[in-house]
Amino acid sequence: MKEQNMLSCKEVVKIMSSEDASVWRRRFNVRFHLWICHHCRKYARHIEILKSEFKKLFSSQTDKVDDLKLREVEGKIIRRLQK
Amino acid sequence: MSVILGGMAQEKNDFLEQLKKKDPTIMAEVVRQHTGHLYKACLGLGFPEFEAEDLVQNVWITFFDVLHSFEGRSSLRTFLFGILYNKASELRKKQKRIDPTEDIEQRLDNHFDSQGHWILSHSPISPDKFYESTQTLGIIAQCLDLLPLNQKMAFVLKEVQEELTEEICRVLSVTATNLGVLLFRARNQLRECVEYKSK
Numbered sequence: 001m002k003e004q005n006m007l008s009c010k011e012v013v014k015i016m017s018s019e020d021a022s023v024w025r026r027r028f029n030v031r032f033h034l035w036i037c038h039h040c041r042k043y044a045r046h047i048e049i050l051k052s053e054f055k056k057l058f059s060s061q062t063d064k065v066d067d068l069k070l071r072e073v074e075g076k077i078i079r080r081l082q083k
Numbered sequence: 084m085s086v087i088l089g090g091m092a093q094e095k096n097d098f099l100e101q102l103k104k105k106d107p108t109i110m111a112e113v114v115r116q117h118t119g120h121l122y123k124a125c126l127g128l129g130f131p132e133f134e135a136e137d138l139v140q141n142v143w144i145t146f147f148d149v150l151h152s153f154e155g156r157s158s159l160r161t162f163l164f165g166i167l168y169n170k171a172s173e174l175r176k177k178q179k180r181i182d183p184t185e186d187i188e189q190r191l192d193n194h195f196d197s198q199g200h201w202i203l204s205h206s207p208i209s210p211d212k213f214y215e216s217t218q219t220l221g222i223i224a225q226c227l228d229l230l231p232l233n234q235k236m237a238f239v240l241k242e243v244q245e246e247l248t249e250e251i252c253r254v255l256s257v258t259a260t261n262l263g264v265l266l267f268r269a270r271n272q273l274r275e276c277v278e279y280k281s282k
Contacts, residue, residue: 008199017270018263045210053217062123
């Protein structure tokens with residue numbers, strides 16, 4: 001493998017945080033880097049954990065919204081709009 | 084095939100025309116269809132319930148004010164989220180919330196040496212410790228709250244709601260490259276924030 005194809009940690013971090021995981025996971029030079037660099041592997045895990053924990057937070061917030069409350073909000077809006 | 088598609092497009096146009104004429108039944112139908120999604124997105128962006136309710140109401144008022152200019156090129160939902168983004172920015176400006184001044188790019192640069200390798204003392208903490216930190220009560224919401232609205236919205240739409248890149252770009256009126264920059268900043272700020280709190 002030629003030197004210019006090797007990505008630095010900094011470049012890999014930039015790619016992993018700007019692109020979708022589904023995209024960068026297909027890049028050979030990123031995968032190769034992750035294979036040899038445990039720091040960047042940790043970084044990749046951090047990004048994954050962030051995603052899943054934010055999803056959990058979001059569903060715990062939205063699960064609290066009951067239908068009754070939503071119907072009330074909708075009703076108010078509809079009345080306001082049709083005035 | 085073209086007959087079917089043509090028929091569907093016609094139906095969509097009729098619907099839009101009736102909506103533009105402010106047919107009360109159609110209006111109510113559209114409000115019922117999208118309010119839940121908008122309201123939940125506001126909560127996800129960290130607005131408290133009372134603000135979320137006002138925001139959604141304002142989105143609808145504006146929506147019917149500007150509906151005549153809607154050509155149906157993007158979906159109604161994308162159009163509504165674009166309005167939500169503008170309304171939320173206005174509200175945040177009124178509250179004079181200042182964006183974090185410390186530049187995330189600069190902070191990230193400090194983690195690497197001149198060859199772009201991690202400096203050992205700045206390298207990522209163990210994923211177990213990182214995960215543990217995310218479990219601290221309220222920390223996730225606190226870290227999200229530190230982000231400027233455009234980064235927050237980009238992150239929530241992409242990672243939490245898993246919307247398509249194309250749609251998110253329309254909502255925020257940015258190019259795909261700009262969206263990449265927003266996500267880069269958001270993810271790194273959040274990661275730093277969570278990592279910092281674990282120390």
